[in-house]
Amino acid sequence: MVDARGYSCPTPVIMVQKAVRDGAPATLEVAVDNQCSVENVTRFARNAGYQVQVSDLAGDFKLTLTK
């Protein structure tokens, strides 16, 4: 899981970008703590060909990216 909680954009997107580029995983879980990062990571992931599901993670957000 990419834990980007506490980071503000664009860092979470850069972390996801790096994870995608390094391994091109079929599924990837990302944790963020603000709505703005949810939107930015979601947009980036969709552009990279992933489907995105957002769920609650103890008050924060968990994004599940699947190809």
Place this chain on the structure above:
Amino acid sequence: MEKENFAKRYGLLIGTGLAAGAAAVLLTYLGNPDNMGFCIACFLRDIAGALNLQRAGFDAEVGTGIVQYIRPEIIGLVLGSTAIAFARKEFRPKGGSSPMLRFVIAVFVMIGALVFLGCPLRMVIRIGGGDGNALVGLAGFVIGILIGIQFLTRGFSLRRAHPQSMAEGLAFPVLMLGLLGLLLAAPDFIFFSAKGPGSQAAPVLAALLVALMIGVLAQRSRLCMVGGIRDAVLFRDFRLISAFAAIILAVLIGNLALQKFTPGFTDQPIAHTEWLWNLLGMVLVGWGSVLLGGCPLRQLILAGEGNTDSAVTVTGFIVGAAISHNFGLASSGAGIGTGPVAAAVAAGFVVLAVISVTNMQKLEG
């Protein structure tokens, strides 16, 4: 459905840009200085003046400086953000992401902005007014952002923020309410310029309402001048930069309609023609703002959402403005300041470089 949502979000950004541009023209029409419907740097500088942290251009006859006023636009932007953040359950007090480094960066961003004479938002507004010097500033701004991005992609981060108490998150918005009280009560110990740019202002209520509205839109759309260019370069994402273009378009149309569009380099309102300093000032602003994660406008909006790192950043802007004017670093229509401008800008580059290099780390998942 998701596609539709996407289009809606794109529309919101362009709509926000058009609204912000139109608001800037309107506020100038109502009394704000030319090409200064909004300027986060200038307005925070005016607030520093109102609190007597600087009295640039002090005139003993009238007893005030020329840039002293509690700008209701700043208050409105922050409180608009706070209101909509609460309404949408996005108000989350957090902070602790290198607050002191942010403070230092903010001081130099403000010094750079006042060498150029405007924050990125005013730069865009100046472009829409035909001010060619602002295009030079834009070139510097882009260079600064590109420098900042080199560090971002190599793992630069000011580290994680952590949840904070509600009281900590509310401190900054409440401070804005306090400023509003001082503006309305206008006690003797608060300074309002009798002449100069600080004396030119739209009516308080109009400025406050317009800014509240833009604050709401900016919070919803995440409008950011730095983010526009940064995301276009980093992610080929052109959403934020579309708002950037929309502001220029709205200001241009507004100025043409009011016959205030005057293309050129000389005799531009509250601007100077020393291109090297316009350029270098905005390199500082662009680089520093990338490190901070957003332009001065965005910092106000984030501070309104309970981000105390951004609140500290805005405090740094105010202190930076006081330093700029007290030590003759700020420019004026006549040219750059009479103080050690070159030394201050050079120091800014050294400080940003040191902070950039020493905060690169492996971003552990």
